[in-house]
Amino acid sequence: MTGAIGEALLTRLSCAGTVCSEDADAIRAIRGEVRTIRRHKVILSPGDIPRFVVIVLKGFLYRYAISTKGARQIHGFCMPTDSPGLDAMHLDQVDDTLAALVSSVVGLVPHANVSRLIEDRPGIAVLIGRTAALQGSIHRQWLMRNSTQQASASMANFFCETYLRAKTSGLVTNGSCDLPVTQEILGDTLGLTAVHVNRTLQLLRRLGLVELKLGRLFIHDFDGLARLAEFDPHYLHLKCGVPNRARITPANRDFSFLSGRAA
Amino acid sequence: MTGAIGEALLTRLSCAGTVCSEDADAIRAIRGEVRTIRRHKVILSPGDIPRFVVIVLKGFLYRYAISTKGARQIHGFCMPTDSPGLDAMHLDQVDDTLAALVSSVVGLVPHANVSRLIEDRPGIAVLIGRTAALQGSIHRQWLMRNSTQQASASMANFFCETYLRAKTSGLVTNGSCDLPVTQEILGDTLGLTAVHVNRTLQLLRRLGLVELKLGRLFIHDFDGLARLAEFDPHYLHLKCGVPNRARITPANRDFSFLSGRAA
DNA sequence: CGAGCGCTTGAGCTGATTCAACAGACGTGG
DNA sequence: CCACGTCTGTTGAATCAGCTCAAGCGCTCG
Numbered sequence: 001m002t003g004a005i006g007e008a009l010l011t012r013l014s015c016a017g018t019v020c021s022e023d024a025d026a027i028r029a030i031r032g033e034v035r036t037i038r039r040h041k042v043i044l045s046p047g048d049i050p051r052f053v054v055i056v057l058k059g060f061l062y063r064y065a066i067s068t069k070g071a072r073q074i075h076g077f078c079m080p081t082d083s084p085g086l087d088a089m090h091l092d093q094v095d096d097t098l099a100a101l102v103s104s105v106v107g108l109v110p111h112a113n114v115s116r117l118i119e120d121r122p123g124i125a126v127l128i129g130r131t132a133a134l135q136g137s138i139h140r141q142w143l144m145r146n147s148t149q150q151a152s153a154s155m156a157n158f159f160c161e162t163y164l165r166a167k168t169s170g171l172v173t174n175g176s177c178d179l180p181v182t183q184e185i186l187g188d189t190l191g192l193t194a195v196h197v198n199r200t201l202q203l204l205r206r207l208g209l210v211e212l213k214l215g216r217l218f219i220h221d222f223d224g225l226a227r228l229a230e231f232d233p234h235y236l237h238l239k240c241g242v243p244n245r246a247r248i249t250p251a252n253r254d255f256s257f258l259s260g261r262a263a
Numbered sequence: 264m265t266g267a268i269g270e271a272l273l274t275r276l277s278c279a280g281t282v283c284s285e286d287a288d289a290i291r292a293i294r295g296e297v298r299t300i301r302r303h304k305v306i307l308s309p310g311d312i313p314r315f316v317v318i319v320l321k322g323f324l325y326r327y328a329i330s331t332k333g334a335r336q337i338h339g340f341c342m343p344t345d346s347p348g349l350d351a352m353h354l355d356q357v358d359d360t361l362a363a364l365v366s367s368v369v370g371l372v373p374h375a376n377v378s379r380l381i382e383d384r385p386g387i388a389v390l391i392g393r394t395a396a397l398q399g400s401i402h403r404q405w406l407m408r409n410s411t412q413q414a415s416a417s418m419a420n421f422f423c424e425t426y427l428r429a430k431t432s433g434l435v436t437n438g439s440c441d442l443p444v445t446q447e448i449l450g451d452t453l454g455l456t457a458v459h460v461n462r463t464l465q466l467l468r469r470l471g472l473v474e475l476k477l478g479r480l481f482i483h484d485f486d487g488l489a490r491l492a493e494f495d496p497h498y499l500h501l502k503c504g505v506p507n508r509a510r511i512t513p514a515n516r517d518f519s520f521l522s523g524r525a526a
Numbered sequence: 527c528g529a530g531c532g533c534t535t536g537a538g539c540t541g542a543t544t545c546a547a548c549a550g551a552c553g554t555g556g
Numbered sequence: 557c558c559a560c561g562t563c564t565g566t567t568g569a570a571t572c573a574g575c576t577c578a579a580g581c582g583c584t585c586g
Contacts, residue, residue, distance in 0.1 A: 046497075065407055068493040073407035087399060090392035095400055095498050125388075129353035132395060136350060137358055139402040144328055144336035146410040147454030150573070182532060191410030196574055198534060230331040234309075235358050413541070445564060459542055461566060 005032045005107035008055050012081045015168055015239065016130035026121045032109035037061075037100040044085070044098040052108045053085040054078075059104020060180050064188065065096045074189040075142065076135075077101070077162070079178070081169045087132035089114065102180045102215070130237075137235045146191045149230070151200045154190050156229035159210055163219055164233055180215035268295045268370035271318050275344045278431055278502065279393035289384045295372035300324075300363040307348070307361040315371045316348040317341075322367020323443050327451065328359045337452040338405065339398075340364070340425070342441070344432045350395040352377065365443045365478070393500075400498045409454045412493070414463045417453050419492035422473055426482055427496055443478035 006028035013019060013027060034057065037043060043054060043061070054061070061078040075096070078084050084098055089111060118125045138161070145157045166177035183201065184194040192200070204210050209225045211218040219225065269291035276282060276290060297320065300306060306317060306324070317324070324341035338359070341347050347361055352374060381388045401424070408420045429440035446464065447457040455463070467473050472488045474481040482488065 065403060067407060067411060068495055071407075071411040073403075073410055075403045075406055088396050090389045091396045091500075093500070095500075096403060126353045132399075133351045133354045136395075136399055136402065139399065139406065140328060140336075140338045140359060143338050143402065143406050143409060144330060144334075146406060148330060148334040148336055184532080193575060194533085195535090195576085199574095202534090232331055237354075237356070237358075446566095447564080456543060457565085458544080458567090462542095465566090 003028065004057055005034065005055055005109060006030045008057055008081045008107065009083065009109075011169065012055070012083055012131065013124070013127040016127045016134065017239075019127065020123065023121050023123055023127075026117055027124065030109060030113055030117055032107045032113065034105065034107055037104045037106055039100055039103050042097055042099045043106070044094045044096075046093070046095050046097060048094045050085055050088055050091060050094050050111070052110050053083055053089070053114055054098065055083045055107040055109065056080050057105040057107055059106075060101040060178065061098060061104060061106070062101050062185070063096050063098050072188045073191070074185065075139065077179075077181075077189075079166060079169060079171060083131070086114075086128055087135050089128075101185070134237050137237065141235045151190070151192055151196060152203055153229050154192075155186070155197070155200050156204065156209065156225045157231055158186075158190060159204075159217060159219070160222070160226050160229050160231040160233070161236070163217060163222070164236060164238070168236075168238060175220075176216050176218040178215060179212065179217040181212075186212075266291065267320055268297065268318055268372060269293045271320055271344045271370065272346065272372075274432065275318070275346055275394065276387070276390040279390045279397065280502075282390065283386065286384050286386050286390075289380055290387065293372060293376055293380055295370045295376065297368065297370055300367045300369055302363055302366045305360055305362045306369070307357045309356070309358050309360060311357045313348055313351055313354060313357050313374070315373050316346055316352070316377055317361065318346045318370040318372065319343050320368040320370055322369075323364040323441065324361060324367060324369070325364050325448070326359050326361050335451045336454070337448065338402065340442075340444075340452075342429060342432060342434060346394070349377075349391055350398050352391075364448070397500050400500065404498045414453070414455055414459055415466055416492050417455075418449070418460070418463050419467065419472065419488045420494055421449075421453060422467075422480060422482070423485070423489050423492050423494040423496070424499070426480060426485070427499060427501070431499075431501060438483070439479050439481040441478060442475065442480040444475075449475075 009030060010019065010024055010027045019027070032052070032055070037059070044050065046065070056078045058080055061082075061084065062074055063076040063078070063084060064072050064074040066072050076084070078098075088094065114128075118128070141157075141161070145154050149157060162179055163172065163177060166172050171177050181189075182194075183197045186192075186201075187194045187197045190197070201212060204225075207224070207228075209219075209221050209228065211220065225231070272293060273282065273287055273290045282290070295315070295318070300322070307313065309328070319341045321343060324345075324347065325337055326339040326341070326347060327335050327337040329335050339347070341361075351357065377391075381391070404420075404424070408417050412420060425442055426435065426440060429435050434440050444452075445457075446460040449455075449464075450457045450460045453460070464475060467488075470487070470491075472482075472484050472491065474483065488494070
């Protein structure tokens with residue numbers, strides 16, 4: 001079972017670039033502790049000193065911060081193979097909260113093990129650097145989304161991103177993927193009230209675009225969703241068949257690559 | 264004049280942690296090209312392959328992305344000693360725009376030189392990693408601000424952050440610092456219209472908190488501003504005299520450290 | 527079986543936008 | 557040196573997206 005951590009990490013880092021077979025072996029060999037986290041349980045809180053990298057094996061995590069007035073802003077969800085903490089290795093203090101959205105299984109890899117991995121195989125540092133940069137890119141997109149788009153577009157945008165991310169991790173089956181969020185959580189993600197999330201979800205449903213039920217996201221019309229969302233996936237830096245920088249304009253917009261097998 | 268790049272980089276990295284004297288010498292010795300960028304000139308565009316790290320020596324830069332519908336979201340300002348591109352070293356494509364807000368002087372350091380620096384002195388990689396993590400922390404704060412706070416608080420928050428960042432770089436004199444932004448730029452930063460920015464600025468002025476004129480930010484009442492902004496500076500990971508994790512609550516809120524000399 | 531949580535709906539309110547017009551500063555070219 | 561266009565800031569009035577408050581409903585879990 002411990003090998004699962006290495007496999008998951010390999011999947012993650014493979015999204016960042018080509019991994020040579022020696023690097024792959026080294027990554028597979030990494031050791032950590034596997035642990036089950038119950039729903040709503042907090043893994044890391046502000047002020048904690050980070051000592052390990054987390055990697056999601058099963059379930060769903062989320063990261064958030066709370067303002068002094070009590071408003072919660074969620075700034076990321078972690079699905080299997082995501083590795084929160086990989087970006088913040090050198091930080092002396094965590095400044096947000098990492099918690100489990102549903103009962104989850106995670107791997108905890110001590111920083112020392114990661115450092116050793118990097119020392120042995122410096123190419124891996126580049127891959128890790130890239131996943132961190134990708135994270136930054138996603139953060140910027142979230143800022144743009146929550147600042148400039150209105151509720152329906154914003155929500156559509158979030159769904160597009162989540163679906164594609166799930167796809168690249170091989171977590172999509174039959175046009176749907178896990179997304180075990182309540183409407184309140186979704187509200188704290190998009191900067192909306194739960195009430196307005198409810199009405200917006202109904203709108204998207206009536207438009208025949210998506211449905212969110214039973215903790216799962218069902219995509220009925222990705223192209224329509226992407227159009228509403230003004231979604232341009234290039235910020236995800238996907239490797240798998242996305243035309244690399246054929247700028248997606250309203251004219252050549254094309255999500256046919258979605259039908260292909262994920263990497 | 265070339266030595267200015269090294270000095271600026273040293274100032275920047277010193278904010279991330281203690282720099283031993285050998286590291287400091289190595290940083291000072293770094294070489295790059297000094298160049299003047301005229302107002303509104305673009306330095307990096309989406310799709311460019313990043314080949315150098317930029318470091319601001321004089322002036323002001325800003326980074327933004329444009330949505331498919333034409334909305335612009337600014338997601339960062341760079342004041343002297345800031346180094347955009349330090350975080351995205353390993354990325355194969357830039358995905359936002361870096362441009363000059365006013366006529367500026369920047370250093371361009373080829374990635375090769377930075378890589379050599381890191382190889383020679385691995386401790387510096389940690390410092391760079393930390394500045395990247397700090398950048399992420401600021402991004403999360405911006406997301407929170409633009410998503411959950413209303414105009415006046417949001418703007419106050421931005422002013423608090425900018426002022427403190429300027430302070431730590433030694434760019435504050437007499438309670439004011441450069442901020443050469445138009446109301447439209449400020450709007451694209453906060454996700455507001457220029458019209459509403461105008462009215463909100465008037466409000467903050469009438470409250471006796473700040474004034475923004477002649478491209479400069481004049482702070483009249485930092486505490487009042489911070490209160491309105493729900494500002495908690497710990498996300499900036501400041502080293503200089505900020506009580507490290509004495510959680511700032513409404514009760515013990517105290518910005519007296521502002522009076523001390525910046526590091 | 528009761529309590530709590532998540533979802534749904536309605537009505538009224540408000541913060542922010544939109545559209546439009548105008549004034550001052552600036553710079554450029556005739 | 558003046559005339560002109562452009563850019564930035566300012567103000568007013570109407571509109572709207574999203575919020576607040578409040579109530580009710582069904583499910584699950586203890």
